Amino acid sequence: MKKNKHNTEFYLRLYKQMTKIRVFEDNANQLYLDAKMPGLTHMYSGEEAVAVGICEALRISDKITSTHRGHGHCMAKGANFNQMFCELLGKVEGYCRGKGGSMHIADQANGNLGANAIVGGSMGIATGSALRAKLQKSDDVTVCFFGDGATAQGLMYEVMNMAALWQLPIIYACENNGYSEYTTTEEIAAGSILERARAFGIEAFNVDGQDVIAVNKLASDLVEKARKGKGPFFIELMTYRYHGHHVGDINRTYYRSKKEELDWKNNRDPIQILGSFLESEGIASDAELMEIHSTISREAKDAVDYALNAAYPDTSEVDLHVFQEV
Amino acid sequence: MKKNKHNTEFYLRLYKQMTKIRVFEDNANQLYLDAKMPGLTHMYSGEEAVAVGICEALRISDKITSTHRGHGHCMAKGANFNQMFCELLGKVEGYCRGKGGSMHIADQANGNLGANAIVGGSMGIATGSALRAKLQKSDDVTVCFFGDGATAQGLMYEVMNMAALWQLPIIYACENNGYSEYTTTEEIAAGSILERARAFGIEAFNVDGQDVIAVNKLASDLVEKARKGKGPFFIELMTYRYHGHHVGDINRTYYRSKKEELDWKNNRDPIQILGSFLESEGIASDAELMEIHSTISREAKDAVDYALNAAYPDTSEVDLHVFQEV
Amino acid sequence: MPEITLSQAVNQAIAEEMRRDSNVFLIGEDVAEAGTPFKVTSGLVEEFSTERVIDTPISEPGFMGLAVGAAMTGSRPIVDLMFGDFLFLVMDQLCNQAAKIHYMSGGKLNVPLVLRTNLGATRRSAAQHSQSLHALVAHVPGLKVAMPSSAYEAKGLLKTAIRDNNPVVIFEDKLMYQDKAFVPDEEYLLPFGEAAILKEGRDVTLIGTSSMRQVCERAAILLDKDGINAEVIDPRTIVPLDENTILNSVKKTSRAVVVDEGHQNFGTTAEIASRISEKAFYYLDAPVIRMGAMDVPIPFSPVLEDLTVPTAERVAENARKIVSGELVHAL
Amino acid sequence: MPEITLSQAVNQAIAEEMRRDSNVFLIGEDVAEAGTPFKVTSGLVEEFSTERVIDTPISEPGFMGLAVGAAMTGSRPIVDLMFGDFLFLVMDQLCNQAAKIHYMSGGKLNVPLVLRTNLGATRRSAAQHSQSLHALVAHVPGLKVAMPSSAYEAKGLLKTAIRDNNPVVIFEDKLMYQDKAFVPDEEYLLPFGEAAILKEGRDVTLIGTSSMRQVCERAAILLDKDGINAEVIDPRTIVPLDENTILNSVKKTSRAVVVDEGHQNFGTTAEIASRISEKAFYYLDAPVIRMGAMDVPIPFSPVLEDLTVPTAERVAENARKIVSGELVHAL
């Protein structure tokens, strides 16, 4: 099936968005290795099709909640390099004035209610955002991103129950990357994750999280249904993280093999998969895709330089924003 | 099928145990109405077949955890009138030296790890008791009693997941009496309670909670399996509470009809159902059953008198048992 | 000025604010038709419908989380937590999320929610339904903590809480729901961080939060009979705490007894007493006396439970001792 | 005497107690092969197998509950809670259940469990991974609270905790895991409720818990240079609290600074300072100074985060002021 112009642009946009995330993470990792970034951070590389496929089905007024592995969600929902790198480096121009850091990036203007350093901690927030939409009779939809590990948190079942009882416009997006920290999903999840959602009367779907077009198609469908009051929904997206649990998790053969890692990187990379498709459909040539990559890399490098030279918050900020004054 | 001698005695025991609970509750309610009991209490009347059917499948070293509506579980697991009434009245001879009261009665010697005033609060405790049995390679089984309302607590899903992963010898017994406080189960539970357990890979069963023989048969089966390491299991027992949510909940037509109450009392009473069966099988006559009832009533009256005259704890007990000294 | 119960005062505050601002809604267990076990919210569902008076399953962490998310996106939820003891269930959503979101987002997001709950023992409800846990939330930056001591404060502070743009935890004394007080006909709000001086005095300052305000007032009457003139102060909110009113009083009286129904150890009395001892050091003629609840789980048996909470007699006795120079604790 | 890291000290304590008592087991997230993110429990699963070193799903309330039930029936679980911030998730099982069961059952049941977790900021981990929440659990009757300040204390206190028949929460300083200290070759236990006097002095008492002990020791060195002779005390456990050692010291020095990494408001410094002010009232020459962490969520940015925690310089500065009669706070 020959793609029409609209789809061509859209597919290129998917490609660019995924590339932006990958490039962002490569730079963040390098900042860590160069000891220029305070603390640790969790890389989204490998999972780009999940965030991009879903967020491209959303509009700006739709909301998302994100996780400790949140850079991808944040970029996919519209964030820019400068403010993100500034936040990662604790600079005042960051999305949270340097107060949140990697694990708490929020981008209110684009509808990102924030990353969360408590696994599963944003499930209530996401569901509450959907409740707000319903109370306001708005047709905004909220997407709650979380990992397979977060399915062990009881909070998820509490809020899915209420979302189902009250038919809230929310989509629970479980990024199943096979691991929570250093433990495989089989070791921590009995039964079936999809069946758990279904047992609460929630329609649930499994999708290849490396295929951005498949993800986007399913997400677009469900978002439209949720807008019409037919939510909630649940999606399990099968994916993989390329790096360690965090940037410092270098020696990981004791919990997963190099072979497995290589297999995903070589054969199931979401950017490559879309790239091959674009080439085979004649939408973009290899050179064009390379050009996209290098443009974005330059933008990222500029942003890194900008962030490295940006100012830290003034020390007087330390006790600002504990409370909002009226 | 003609019952053999063994069954005859066993059936009579089921009848007596259920009657004990009913009589206990009638006396407790009267103590409340006469303003002789401090605080409030939750009556188990109507649900006797659940506790008795299950606990009669257990031996003394098996454990149970109980709920705010816990008198039935406590009696069924072997407690005596004197210590129970003493506890309800805050007397030092009570099961907890008067410190626990109705909502915290525990009877360690008979394997009752305690009632709990936090809805769902004992689900972890019960599962931990089963973990202990497994670690010790003992074949003791633990039963966790809880209400339909407690299925809304996330803790349940966390511990069911671990019980399933580790095949723990535990039976989750959900007493579905149609209400949590003043709200019907449909209003608070989306989907299906049984499917929720199954989604965690736990075999789950539904049984008529007014039919003590059916309850006991299922429970005996599952207890035997659990002893052999085939746990966990889940049972949903359909039942009804005759009184209000607590003794003070008198005007309840706004949330359930008198007709509904009468229907359960007249047509689905667990003691009547077993009584009719005993008569029809020629195991006991109406007069014999009446005699059982009056004997137990006399025992209860004596225990009430005993408890009313028993001593309160000495004031020096107030700061005893905060810590166990070695 | 009509005399109404604390329960009615809370009900009025919620109704008035719900009428004023359509973003306000109420959520919790059995808050609608049942009007809560304490019948505090009766009638609200009839006026505002089940859309804005929302009955939940027994999922405290869950509906607390929902409220945080709704608040972040424009609602102003009032969460009804049936017993203060259930705070332990919602601590993550309250303290790791609600309290920190404004700060973590560099001021971009905020969480205007009110968590209404209660405190107070001697209701024969035993260890899991009798706790006074306000000191725990007061320790967490980002939460405000209000402790109304009568129907008048309950209404005025709750209305202020609902209009505050930050998470506020308000503790009602469950034994006081039927107690009456005069309340103005006109609308009024009580500001946070302003203590009330309920009785002026010159010999000793009695500081009592929530349920302990009345205990201090009764103690002051007992002391009057002995010719001891006590000043009685109710902080009304413990975060923010009106340090000035307290310090000014102690500078005048040179003596203080701090009374609170939370456990004494690591509790509210420690914070207030240590601030006085530090900041009014040169004015004190005697050690500041702390009187919290005993450091034991609340026992069921009435004969034990009644021992755990400060009484007017014991407050008066301690005040007498420090006024007469006979010390209570000093070694 | 070998010098070992705090991490090794904890590992040894667990291993020794698991060898000694087959009822002891370890449970938590990634405690087995991964040995926790801090590598504290590495090697234990090899010796004791996955039966006694149990990896759990990310279900803090759930495995905390399991530990309570296992403890009630004869086990002695050690629960590994990866970050102290996750305490907010387990508060119900810890505070409504574990802490109260012995009391509520009239002494029949008991809960011998240890909850190992950590505290400490300045690791650039931001607001949800940097809290020092020991004051919260110290407020709840029925829990003991230990705060080791070096490898030596970490081993000795943890062994005592494991043998205690009550629930004990032990807070390790996550910044100290690689810090070394001398530890005896022979087995030793450190009793609860006995403070350590780390340096004797006559001019001022510096009381520092956990991470703040080193801060106080460094402050004492700075003060020495000014000719001020500070006494340094580490309470080691805050429940039970060794009041006598602290009071005796202050009676000698007449001045005290209390330093703790928990938030200051309603925190540990309030409890210790108010006890000193009350019980050593007549011995004090200056107000007791409290220095807790700032009352703000911990910010990510290093330039802000470093401001939130007391430093040796600031402790010394405050001590100098009270010694010289120049007050810090007194109005």
Ligand SMILES: Cc1ncc(C[n+]2csc(CCOP(=O)(O)OP(=O)(O)O)c2C)c(N)n1
């Ligand atoms: C409540 C809580 N428990 C534990 C942790 C520590 N932790 C951080 S990420 C993580 C694993 C999460 O796994 P998953 O949800 O699958 O997300 P992934 O890292 O795979 O994206 C854990 C255990 C935490 N941050 N919060």
Ligand SMILES: Cc1ncc(C[n+]2csc(CCOP(=O)(O)OP(=O)(O)O)c2C)c(N)n1
């Ligand atoms: C955590 C918690 N939330 C709320 C309550 C108040 N409460 C006590 S019993 C009850 C209803 C429980 O319903 P269910 O589990 O079905 O048990 P039932 O009373 O029907 O036996 C509620 C909400 C509580 N005790 N604990």
Ligand SMILES: [Mg+2]
């Ligand atoms: Mg994962």
Ligand SMILES: [Mg+2]
């Ligand atoms: Mg029920």
